[in-house]
Amino acid sequence: MKFTDEHEWLTLEGDVATVGITEHATTQLGDLVFVDLPKVGTTVKKGDGAAVVESVKAASDVFAPIDGEVVEINEAVVKDPALVNTDPLGKGWLYRMRLANVADFDGLMDEVAYKALVG
Amino acid sequence: MSDASHPDPAPVLNRTPLYALHVARGARIVPYAGYEMPVQYPLGVLKEHLHTRAAAGLFDVSHMGQIVVRPRSGQIADAALALERLVPADLLNLKPGRQCYSFFTNGTGGILDDLMIAHRGDHVLLVVNSNCKAEDAAHLAVNLSGTCEVEPLDRALIALQGPKAETALARLAPACASMHFMDVRDIDILGVPCVVTRSGYTGEDGFEISIPADHASAIAAALLEDPNVQPIGLGARDSLRLEAGLCLYGADLDETTTPVEAGIAWAVPRTRRAEGEHPAEFPGARIILDQIARGPERCRVGLLPEGRAPVRAGADLYPTEDSQRAVGTVTSGGFSPTLDRPVAMGYVPSSLAATGTRIFAEIRGKRLPMTVTPLPFVATRFKRGPSRQP
Incomplete structure (x- = not known):
């Protein structure tokens, strides 16, 4: 599992990465009440706003961690945003993307580096 | 991930008398209106909100301004008449021990701030918004100095809101149970002289308690010993008032919004309208009364x-x-x-x-x-x- 300094996690299978937000992120955001995911087929560049997660209080962008094309979204979290809070690294995944350059994945932070970042 | 609403960095922030209690309770502290305030506790905004509707929530609202207006003549009617030149409330008919909602208007009918006005017998007590309190005190000093002393108070203010608020407060102060909505009363809590109003900003029954700063933590801690009472942050305070349809100054009300447009002209009583018994001499009266007559x-x-x-x-x-x-x-x-x-x-x-x-x-x-x-x-x-x- 890899991480970004924007508090996303990614796992890779072939050239498709699954993207979610970290437990640290969900703790900061509080209980989510709405998740807006990109359309399947959307091409995203690293840093683009790919998804939006909203708590009672505020809306937050989830930026694309890497270049690629969205190939699947997690309809379960659209129906029940609380899944992101209860199981952020599992059932609370957000979307899957086919990476433009698989090598980009290796450039992301590993768990040790991410843990050092969030303390 | 990035929060869409980064607060501006503030160089010097005040702390309320309850700051240490917030930190001890695990609050997330944010800058708000020049204060370090709890936006939420570990329970989180969603559950804090639901808890207040189901039981009782304790809110630190000490950042709000509490201002005493005292008539130099000793005649409370002089303070009422002087204030009526700044707000469209009927203060001559406000009874001792009662409060009303009103607003400072400007010459174009806009709202400078909204506030609560309490008749305290020999003086009037105003509770104003934190973001406006310095301007409000200056506005009062400039306009009332001939007739009244204007004294901002350095006291804590705690709101206790929700269907279990009465039971929770009555354990410490049984007298509160006989109060009705918009009553204001002097009540001792743990031997400390407090000013209690039956009002709030959540749509629930509840109280706001003005406490000498040094005693606020002890009284808040005593109220929080009741398992029905949870501390609630500014996040849930905002979602609660929104559900109740209550205006937030700076968002729903400002200097370009009239009370008629805002749907709060019910707080301009008949006695202050053109046909009323006191002269409609508050700032912007012509525009506001015209909008009441014709519709905004x-x-x-x-x-x-x-x-x-x-x-x-x-x-x-x-x-x-x-x-x-x-x-x-x-x-x-x-x-x-x-x-x-x-x-x-x-x-x-x-x-x-x-x-x-x-x-x-x-x-x-x-x-x-x-x-x-x-x-x-x-x-x-x-x-x-x-x-x-x-």
Whole structure:
């Protein structure tokens, strides 16, 4: 599992990465009440706003961690945003993307580096 | 991930007398109105909100301004008359031990601040918004100095809100149980002289308790010993007042908004209108009374988004899905934990203000349909007195 300094996690299978937000992120955001995911087929560049997660209080962008094309979204979290809070690294995944350059994945932070970042 | 609403860095922040209690309770502290305030506790905004509706919530609102206005003559009517030149309330008929909601108006009928005004026997006590309190004190000093002493108080203010608020406060101060909505009374709590009003900003029954700063922590801690009482942050305070259809100054009200447009002209009693018994000599009276007579061109309405996406303050409103010209703006919006759906308030032309009218908000490039709906979203549960229906 890899991480970004924007508090996303990614796992890779072939050239498709699954993207979610970290437990640290969900703790900061509080209980989510709405998740807006990109359309399947959307091409995203690293840093683009790919998804939006909203708590009672505020809306937050989830930026694309890497270049690629969205190939699947997690309809379960659209129906029940609380899944992101209860199981952020599992059932609370957000979307899957086919990476433009698989090598980009290796450039992301590993768990040790991410843990050092969030303390 | 990035929070869309980065607060501006503030160089020097004040702390309320309850700051240490907030930190000990694990609050997340944010800068708000020049203070380090708890935005939420470990329970989180959603559960804090629901807890307040189900039991009781304790809010630190010590950042708000408490200002005493005392007539130099000793005659309270002199203070009432002087204040009536700044606010459209009927203060001559406000009884001792009662308070009312009002607003400072400007010459164009706009609102400088909204406030509570309590008749305290020999003086008047105002509770004003934190962001406006310095300007309000200056406004009062300039306009009332001939007749009144104006003294901002350095006291703590705690709100206790929810269906179990009375039981929780009555354990420490049994006298509070006989108070009705908008009563104000001197009550000793743990031997400390406090000023208690039966009012609040959540739509629930509840109290606001003004406490000498040094004693605030002890009284808050004693109230929090009741398992029905949880500390509640500013996040849930905002979602609770939104469900209750209550205005936030700076969002739903400002210097360009009249009380008529804002739907709070009920707080301009008949006695202060043109045909009334006291002269309608408050700033902007001509414009405000004209709008009352003819109806305003725009007004604040409740808005129910049709989908699940919250529509937040700042979203532009359009009459149709594809129209190019925005006709209004959302001024408060978010998610209602009680109704489990998004809710919003905003200003629309009066022609689009009828209940059931469909209007479109633009969010992230999409037009989301909303329906105009009566306020409040969640029925208020004030404990009104028998002869004091509004």
